[in-house]
Amino acid sequence: xxxxxxxxxxxxxxxxxxxxxxxxxxxxxxxxxxxxxxxxxxxxxxxxxxxxxxxxxxxxxxxxxxxxxxxxxxxxxxxxxxxxxxxxxxxxxxxxxxxxxxxxxxxxxxxxxxxxxxxxxxxxxxxxxxxxxxxxxxxxxxxxxxxxxxxxxxxxxxxxxxxxxxxxxxxxxxxxxxxxxxxxxxxxxxxxxxxxxxxxxxxxxxxxxxxxxxxxxxxxxxxxxxxxxxxxxxxxxxxxxxxxxxxxxxxxxxxxxxxxxxxxxxxxxxxxxxxxxxxxxxxxxxxxxxxxxxxxxxxxxxxxxxxxxxxxxxxxxxxxxx
Amino acid sequence: xxxxxxxxxxxxxxxxxxxxxxxxxxxxxxxxxxxxxxxxxxxxxxxxxxxxxxxxxxxxxxxxxxxxxxxxxxxxxxxxxxxxxxxxxxxxxxxxxxxxxxxxxxxxxxxxxxxxxxxxxxxxxxxxxxxxxxxxxxxxxxxxxxxxxxxxxxxxxxxxxxxxxxxxxxxxxxxxxxxxxxxxxxxxxxxxxxxxxxxxxxxxxxxxxxxxxxxxxxxxxxxxxxxxxxxxxxxxxxxxxxxxxxxxxxxxxxxxxxxxxxxxxxxxxxxxxxxxxxxxxxxxxxxxxxxxxxxxxxxxxxxxxxxxxxxxxxxxxxxxxxxxxxxxxxxxxxxxxxxxxxxxxxxxxx
Numbered sequence: 001x002x003x004x005x006x007x008x009x010x011x012x013x014x015x016x017x018x019x020x021x022x023x024x025x026x027x028x029x030x031x032x033x034x035x036x037x038x039x040x041x042x043x044x045x046x047x048x049x050x051x052x053x054x055x056x057x058x059x060x061x062x063x064x065x066x067x068x069x070x071x072x073x074x075x076x077x078x079x080x081x082x083x084x085x086x087x088x089x090x091x092x093x094x095x096x097x098x099x100x101x102x103x104x105x106x107x108x109x110x111x112x113x114x115x116x117x118x119x120x121x122x123x124x125x126x127x128x129x130x131x132x133x134x135x136x137x138x139x140x141x142x143x144x145x146x147x148x149x150x151x152x153x154x155x156x157x158x159x160x161x162x163x164x165x166x167x168x169x170x171x172x173x174x175x176x177x178x179x180x181x182x183x184x185x186x187x188x189x190x191x192x193x194x195x196x197x198x199x200x201x202x203x204x205x206x207x208x209x210x211x212x213x214x215x216x217x218x219x220x221x222x223x224x225x226x227x228x229x230x231x232x233x234x235x236x237x238x239x240x241x242x243x244x245x246x247x248x249x250x251x252x253x254x255x256x257x258x259x260x261x262x263x264x265x266x267x268x269x270x271x272x273x274x275x276x277x278x279x280x281x282x283x284x285x286x287x288x289x290x291x292x293x294x295x296x297x298x299x300x301x302x303x304x305x306x307x308x309x310x311x312x313x314x315x316x317x318x319x320x321x322x
Numbered sequence: 323x324x325x326x327x328x329x330x331x332x333x334x335x336x337x338x339x340x341x342x343x344x345x346x347x348x349x350x351x352x353x354x355x356x357x358x359x360x361x362x363x364x365x366x367x368x369x370x371x372x373x374x375x376x377x378x379x380x381x382x383x384x385x386x387x388x389x390x391x392x393x394x395x396x397x398x399x400x401x402x403x404x405x406x407x408x409x410x411x412x413x414x415x416x417x418x419x420x421x422x423x424x425x426x427x428x429x430x431x432x433x434x435x436x437x438x439x440x441x442x443x444x445x446x447x448x449x450x451x452x453x454x455x456x457x458x459x460x461x462x463x464x465x466x467x468x469x470x471x472x473x474x475x476x477x478x479x480x481x482x483x484x485x486x487x488x489x490x491x492x493x494x495x496x497x498x499x500x501x502x503x504x505x506x507x508x509x510x511x512x513x514x515x516x517x518x519x520x521x522x523x524x525x526x527x528x529x530x531x532x533x534x535x536x537x538x539x540x541x542x543x544x545x546x547x548x549x550x551x552x553x554x555x556x557x558x559x560x561x562x563x564x565x566x567x568x569x570x571x572x573x574x575x576x577x578x579x580x581x582x583x584x585x586x587x588x589x590x591x592x593x594x595x596x597x598x599x600x601x602x603x604x605x606x607x608x609x610x611x612x613x614x615x616x617x618x619x620x621x622x623x624x625x626x627x628x629x630x631x632x633x634x635x636x637x638x639x640x641x642x643x644x645x646x647x648x649x650x651x652x653x654x655x656x657x658x659x660x661x662x663x664x665x666x667x668x669x670x671x672x
Contacts, residue, residue: 019505026517142649144599146606147622147642154639157631164628252503259508263603267626278607281512293509300504 005305012301016294021066023293027286028062036284069290078294079287083280088291091276096295098167099265099272103257105192107250110199115243118207119234125212133204140201145260148197149267152190162190165269195264199253203246210242217241240314247311251304258296327587330662337658343651351459355418358453359432359439363614364416366438366448371397371635374443383408386439396633407437443637445624451637455644458616462598463648465532469597470590472536477543478579478586484544485551486574495548499541508603510538515609531610535600543589550582584663592656595649602645618645 035052053059057068072079078088121130156162163169167187168180175183214220215238223233262274269275273292280288331337350357368391376387385406389399409431417427433439441452484495502510514534554560555578563573602619604610611617618641625638 015501015504018501022510023513026513029517138650138653139646142595142646142653144602144642144645144649146603147639147645150622150626150639150642154631157628158634164631255504255507262508263606266607277509278512281516284516289513296509297505304504 005309008301008305008308012298015301016297019293019297020070020290023290024062024066024069024286027284027289028065069287073294078291081280081285081288083283083285083288088287091288092273092291092295095271095273095276096299098270099258099261099274100299102188102191102195102261102265102270102272103254105188106196106199106257107253109192109196110203110253113196113200114203114207115239118204119211119239119242121204122208122211122215123230123234130208133208137201137204140197141205143197145194145198146263146267148194149191149264152194153268156190163187167271191264191268191270194268195257195260198260199257202253206249207242207246210245211238214238214242244311244315247307247314250307250310251300254303255300258300327584327659327662331655331658334658334661336654337662340651340654340658343647344655347459347648347651348463350456351463352421354453354456354460355420356426356428357430358450358456359415359429360450360453361416361418362449362454362457362616364449364453366444369438369440369444369448370446371630371633372438372440372444372448373399373635374637375438375440376401377409378406380406385409386433386437388437397635407433409439410434442640443635445621445638446627451621451640454616454621455618455641458618458621458641459644461528461611461615461617462601462619462645465528465535465601466594466597466648466652469532469535469539469600470594472532473539473543473593474586474590476536476540478547478582480540481544481547482551482574482579482582485548486555486570486578492548495544499545502538502541507538511535511600511604512609514538515604527610527612528615531601531604535597539593539596539600542593543586546585546589547579547582550585551578554578554581588656588660588663591652591659594652594656598645598648598652618642 035049035058050059057065060068069079076089078092080086081088081091084091117129117133121127121133124130152162153164156164163186167184169175169183169187172180172183211234220233220238223237224230228237258274261270261272262278264270265272265274266278273296277289277292277296279285280292332341355361372389375389378385378387385408388402388405388407390402392398392400410433411431412428413432414427415429415432417425420426431439438444438448438450440450442455443451445451445454480495484492511534514537515530518530518534551574560573560577563577568576601610601617602622605617605619606623608623611620613620621641622639625635630638
């Protein structure tokens with residue numbers, strides 16, 4: 001198994017190389033650079049600009065810049081944010097946990113809601129639970145995440161039941177550890193609901209189809225013939241097998257969550273990776289963008305790896321082959 | 323075959339309803355200049371954040387209620403009692419070009435003496451939300467269709483070639499699709515947008531967005547088409563075509579790809595919402611359609627103001643409802659199409 005994990009992690013490298021190269025090339029194709037706004041100011045000495053350009057490496061062709069950056073990354077130096085004047089690694093270390101937290105809570109919400117609903121819906125196809133959940137899922141899948149986020153902020157502003165944005169209250173630093181926990185949980189409720197709703201609907205639809213599929217198999221008939229109660233048949237025998245295909249898609253679900261959180265974080269003022277990367281793109285703060293993309297893709301691959309491991313654990317037919 | 327599918331589609335209630343709804347939406351987008359009482363960029367700074375105007379029925383005429391501004395700081399308007407003006411039907415108004423070609427100046431309805439009519443309220447500069455919604459529909463809805471067309475073409479060609487040729491073209495195409503599917507889409511979208519923006523003049527942003535969305539979207543289609551071609555390749559009729567000595571290209575384009583058509587039409591319909599949502603997301607972030615043009619995502623992006631939340635200008639969120647309606651209609655149509663094309667796709671018990 002260790003060999004399997006190592007092999008998968010090794011596959012990460014060419015992928016990261018390709019992504020960073022692509023992003024680097026694309027960003028250097030974009031007009032202007034981080035210093036463009038500085039250059040536009042009349043009272044700044046051209047010598048200073050030239051010096052800054054040199055220190056940022058902006059006077060060299062982009063492939064040389066890329067090689068330089070890559071060399072630094074090998075020494076675990078992700079560069080320096082030009083906007084925030086702090087090392088990129090530090091910036092990402094501040095922001096990434098918030099995004100990971102939000103993605104995990106959304107995934108948790110999706111699964112805890114979707115699993116029982118999907119099994120109940122598939123147990124009686126065409127019944128009222130089935131029709132209700134299908135209609136709700138249809139609707140939920142059609143709402144753009146950013147619109148839902150907008151509605152959530154609207155609701156929070158109108159009612160005052162929830163904080164309008166952010167991850168912590170102003171007085172967070174002065175709270176006791178348990179109040180800190182509840183403060184963050186309180187701030188997480190709305191973003192989780194917004195980001196998780198699409199996941200609930202998607203998971204529900206896939207799982208319902210899987211359960212219906214598994215219900216056709218002979219061992220289910222055998223289990224029923226043996227006299228097992230319908231609850232045991234559904235939740236112990238059927239669900240276990242219906243979940244397997246879903247486990248292998250967690251990785252892709254994670255990709256969707258990262259994209260979705262970019263929008264949701266921007267609307268809800270949530271201090272995560274998505275907002276960081278968006279603002280860095282706008283300001284052409286190159287190393288922040290690259291660092292965030294590296295972290296985003298790594299998260300994705302680790303997510304895929306975890307979902308493969310979970311699948312191998314849950315389904316004995318799957319081996320750590322190849 | 324197309325006629326068969328179409329007939330079978332319209333026999334299903336979901337198919338009929340969604341097709342009718344989409345027909346209505348596209349019709350409204352097409353005739354937007356005629357249906358709207360004004361132009362999308364006509365401002366009225368004395369009438370910012372105007373609430374939707376009420377219509378009253380009086381003396382056998384449909385009349386529009388007049389309002390007065392009572393508090394500029396909170397944009398509070400009050401209806402003037404017994405002050406209303408009748409709507410004028412098929413009257414002359416601002417000139418426009420229908421379908422971008424035919425010059426015209428007739429509008430379905432206007433209000434005399436340049437009294438404002440805001441069926442869905444007005445925005446921060448006093449522009450008519452209803453008009454902007456109609457004009458925006460043209461952009462939001464056509465991006466879906468054009469994007470899906472390009473994607474299907476790309477996916478069909480690349481997937482077909484990969485599946486038919488096998489070997490290194492196949493591996494290359496598949497590694498490329500895996501790469502595209504493994505990177506968080508919006509990150510790539512942002513990078514592409516930043517890189518290409520200088521290559522396009524600002525009024526060609528529409529084209530730029532279509533190209534970006536299609537360049538990222540073909541992977542899924544290509545993978546499935548490749549799978550279909552791989553399995554079709556082993557069928558007797560392809561074997562027969564091989565034996566009678568048909569050229570590989572003829573086999574691919576005449577026999578293999580047409581057989582993926584029914585899958586493709588369903589997949590295309592179901593992926594239109596992805597493009598509509600993609601454009602909306604980009605425009606929402608301020609990276610898509612730019613002012614003075616209008617699109618649903620752009621309008622929602624401009625509704626992100628704490629003032630709008632606090633003072634409950636709900637009409638500025640109507641583009642969101644339009645997006646949801648369109649996406650649901652396309653999903654319904656896609657599902658109905660799938661049932662019409664191939665009943666085997668249907669889930670048991672449904």
